[in-house]
Structures are given as structure tokens and as C-alpha cells.
Amino acid sequence: MKTYKRGRFGGILDGSEKIDLFKVLRWKLFQRPPSSPSAVIPLERCDNAAALQQKGDFICWLSHASFLIQLGGKRIIIDPVFGDIPFYKRQVPPPYDLETLGKVDYLLISHTHYDHFDAASVKQLKARHPCAIVPLQMRRVIHKTAPSLSCRELDWYESFNDGELSITLVPAKHWGR
Secondary structure, three states: OOOEEOOEEOOOOOOOOOOOHHHHHHHHHHOOOOOOOOOOOOOOOOOOHHHHHOOOOEEEEEEOOEEEEEEOOEEEEEOOOOOOEOOEOOOOOOOOOHHHHOOOOEEEOOOOOOOOOOHHHHHHHHOOOOEEEEEOOOHHHHHHHOOOOEEEEEOOOOEEEOOOOEEEOOOOOOOOO
8 A cells, every 4th residue: 555645645544633733732832731750760770781682582672762672683773762852851861872782683763753763873873784664755864864874665564574574564643744
């Protein structure tokens, strides 16, 4: 199913309500901010680099939407954001520095929002020669950020298969450019 036609995305999620500027302003100006936690939970950086050396499959939460997955000997980083984000107070520091993570086979980026796509992190990861797997129309962003990075663009329900691992892009309803 091709979802990008005549310069616009469409298809399976088309029945959604159209949001206009007035609705966005009303939402932003009159929303109730979430209440603050009653107690501050102390946060400590993880120093267990040995945990990343295990041979089996594992998933490691790196912060917010960033994950490191090891599956069948392949290493995948999802939505890498290791630096500070403007106007966003990081609640939890990443447990590891990029240098500690070891090899990276694939870099999956879900969309271009600042809390899921950090150009500085992608540039640093480029030195490990991963293949970036991204949604349609994101290849140009990747090549602008890291021109020599290998990149595979997928449409909804399209899969990338390297013979050992299959990655399928599924739709999600979330605003992005």
C-alpha cells in the first residue's frame, strides 16, 4: 500500500479529525499542566557497561523513547537522543554514553520530532556504519544530517530483511513532517 501520493501522506488513518490553528491554540493555552510528583526520586547513572557485553538477546531502555535492542546478534538503536534537548528538561540521564554501546547494526528512527531524532546523536552513530531504517520521506533528513550513512526508507507494512532479521514499519498516528 503506497501512502505517499502527490506530496502528501494518506491512507489507512485518513478518517481523523482535522485540527485547525484555533484548536491547537486553545489546547496549548488552556490545558491543565500535569501535577508535579510529591517527592523527587533520586536518579543514578548506570555504570554497568558489562551488561552490554552479554551474548543473548536483550532490550535496554536508554531514556524517553530511546532503546538498544540486541536480537540474534544484531544491535538496533531506536530513536537515539543522547544530548540535551532544547526546552525539554531531561528527567532521566541516558544510562550509557554512546561510546559504551559497542557496535550498532541498525538505527531505527520513528519520526523527526526533537525528542525522537537528535541530529548530533545520529552524526556520532554514523562512525559505527549502521544502516538507518526510516519512514518514507525521511531519507532526505538523514542524508542532510549524515550524508554517508546508509539509509533504507520504508512505507507502511513494508519490511526490511537482512536474511537473519526482519523489520516491518507499521503505521502510527502522530503528527510529523
